[in-house]
Amino acid sequence: MSAQREMKEKNPWQTPVMIIITVIGVIAIVALVTVAVLQNRPLLQKYKYGIVLDAGSSHTALYIYEWPAEKDNNTGRVEQTHSCKVKGPGISSYASAPLEAGESLRACMQEAEKLVPGKRHHETPLYLGATAGMRLLNIENSSASDKVFQAVGDALQKFPFSYQGARILSGQEEGAFGWVTVNYLDDRLKQGLETTGALDLGGASTQISFVSNNYDGSESPRNSVTFRLYGNDYNLYTHSFLCYGKDQALKMTLAQMAKEGPATVFDPCFHPGYTATKNYSILYDGPCVSDRKPQAALATFTHTGKGNFLQCQEAVKSVFNFTYCKYSRCSFNGVFQPLLQGPFGAFSAYYFVMNFLNLTDTSIPLETVKDSLKRYCATPWNQIMLLHPDVKLKYLAEYCFSGTYILTLLTEGYNFTSKSYSDIKFIKKIKSSDAGWTLGYMLNLTNMIPAENPDSPPLPHVGYVSILSVIAVLLFILFILFILSLRPLWPRCSKQPQIV
Numbered sequence: 001m002s003a004q005r006e007m008k009e010k011n012p013w014q015t016p017v018m019i020i021i022t023v024i025g026v027i028a029i030v031a032l033v034t035v036a037v038l039q040n041r042p043l044l045q046k047y048k049y050g051i052v053l054d055a056g057s058s059h060t061a062l063y064i065y066e067w068p069a070e071k072d073n074n075t076g077r078v079e080q081t082h083s084c085k086v087k088g089p090g091i092s093s094y095a096s097a098p099l100e101a102g103e104s105l106r107a108c109m110q111e112a113e114k115l116v117p118g119k120r121h122h123e124t125p126l127y128l129g130a131t132a133g134m135r136l137l138n139i140e141n142s143s144a145s146d147k148v149f150q151a152v153g154d155a156l157q158k159f160p161f162s163y164q165g166a167r168i169l170s171g172q173e174e175g176a177f178g179w180v181t182v183n184y185l186d187d188r189l190k191q192g193l194e195t196t197g198a199l200d201l202g203g204a205s206t207q208i209s210f211v212s213n214n215y216d217g218s219e220s221p222r223n224s225v226t227f228r229l230y231g232n233d234y235n236l237y238t239h240s241f242l243c244y245g246k247d248q249a250l251k252m253t254l255a256q257m258a259k260e261g262p263a264t265v266f267d268p269c270f271h272p273g274y275t276a277t278k279n280y281s282i283l284y285d286g287p288c289v290s291d292r293k294p295q296a297a298l299a300t301f302t303h304t305g306k307g308n309f310l311q312c313q314e315a316v317k318s319v320f321n322f323t324y325c326k327y328s329r330c331s332f333n334g335v336f337q338p339l340l341q342g343p344f345g346a347f348s349a350y351y352f353v354m355n356f357l358n359l360t361d362t363s364i365p366l367e368t369v370k371d372s373l374k375r376y377c378a379t380p381w382n383q384i385m386l387l388h389p390d391v392k393l394k395y396l397a398e399y400c401f402s403g404t405y406i407l408t409l410l411t412e413g414y415n416f417t418s419k420s421y422s423d424i425k426f427i428k429k430i431k432s433s434d435a436g437w438t439l440g441y442m443l444n445l446t447n448m449i450p451a452e453n454p455d456s457p458p459l460p461h462v463g464y465v466s467i468l469s470v471i472a473v474l475l476f477i478l479f480i481l482f483i484l485s486l487r488p489l490w491p492r493c494s495k496q497p498q499i500v
């Protein structure tokens with residue numbers, strides 16, 4: 001009995017005071033941590049959406065973007081969650097039937113209606129941006145281009161989204177927003193890292209955009225775009241060459257070869273054995289080629305392939321003008337271009353063509369790439385058709401030209417060398433989003449890239465809760481130790497005489 005009492009006296013945990021203190025202490029810690037967790041728990045993730053239609057010269061594509069609702073003005077990462085290719089040609093091809101341009105967008109828009117949650121429809125911005133195809137139609141026939149926009153706008157407004165308008169992007173915007181997209185997706189802007197240049201090849205125009213340390217924008221102000229993004233200033237060089245997209249370049253090259261108006265055009269950019277009867281008018285319609293029209297044109301010509309890469313390269317070079325430059329340096333056609341500064345991401349048709357030709361690896365020496373293309377161009381047409389039975393013949397016939405055009409544009413046009421060629425990366429997507437101008441365009445119009453870097457909380461949520469828990473436990477231990485240190489003063493002293 002006395003041993004038991006001694007035990008009880010030695011073990012303060014058995015005194016009622018200590019039990020009560022412990023229980024209260026544990027309850028307090030649990031309450032504190034629970035409050036910390038609940039109060040700072042990330043809110044149930046809700047998303048916002050944005051839709052951009054890229055009305056290109058060859059086709060229209062719809063992109064749906066998504067981002068966490070509570071972060072739309074700062075660090076939220078915007079991602080492409082869906083893309084839809086509109087059936088049929090680009091909207092500029094509907095000049096004589098504008099209503100059909102609007103109609104053509106319906107299927108993709110209905111898809112978007114299903115994919116964006118119903119309760120977000122009315123707040124989801126919807127943009128349509130048209131590029132070089134509509135630029136050309138606008139030059140050629142502005143009332144036809146207005147009608148196409150009217151029809152497209154009418155069709156888009158029938159959907160429940162927040163329609164923000166349809167317009168032609170300037171070449172500068174197209175180049176600059178492509179650059180923003182690539183660098184945003186690579187996380188280079190937020191972190192203030194060295195940026196990647198953007199090379200975009202379309203059907204009717206092509207863009208080059210990059211930051212060059214020794215370019216301040218003063219030499220050719222119209223090629224300069226300045227941004228302040230996440231607290232960093234960027235002075236971007238950008239240029240868009242109208243008519244130098246691969247489809248218009250093909251037309252210009254062929255029109256150049258056929259400028260004497262012969263009955264047969266022997267074309268080194270097409271495979272040997274390729275032959276087709278074509279209408280002369282296809283070579284001279286549109287503002288890129290109208291001035292190359294021969295005096296006495298026949299109605300048709302026979303287009304015959306010769307499959308010769310070097311001659312094709314010469315033919316392509318003939319559509320570039322290298323003879324004049326009023327600046328310290330130029331790319332071509334008298335357009336200023338500062339010293340190239342890599343790395344570069346090359347997307348859209350750059351990727352499609354080089355991927356088809358199995359030439360996306362830029363660590364392969366440029367000479368080897370050219371040799372490979374030389375062999376490809378020299379391959380007879382019937383063999384090419386056998387190798388690619390699934391590819392549409394119109395597209396299949398053009399890869400020799402397109403590959404040659406890309407290499408010529410990069411090296412002769414933009415002055416990439418055998419060495420700097422490896423600074424280029426042919427890309428289709430970055431993470432889940434396509435490389436192109438659409439994302440940059442939407443980020444800009446929704447003010448989603450702040451000029452200054454937003455302040456972020458010093459600790460992430462998990463760190464905050466962990467530190468709070470550790471401090472609570474330490475405080476509790478400290479409290480117990482403090483109580484124990486008071487032990488000699490406990491009532492035990494006054495009970496002593498009873499034992500005696």
Ligand SMILES: Nc1ccn([C@@H]2O[C@H](COP(=O)(O)OP(=O)(O)O)[C@@H](O)[C@H]2O)c(=O)n1
Binds near residue numbers: 055058090201202
């Ligand atoms: N799978 C694909 C898709 C497009 N393309 C080409 O990529 C180019 C896209 O140009 P685009 O329609 O965006 O025209 P722009 O308005 O940008 O000049 C066209 O020349 C298409 O033929 C391709 O080669 N393979």
Ligand SMILES: [Ca+2]
Binds near residue numbers: 131201348
């Ligand atoms: Ca394009």
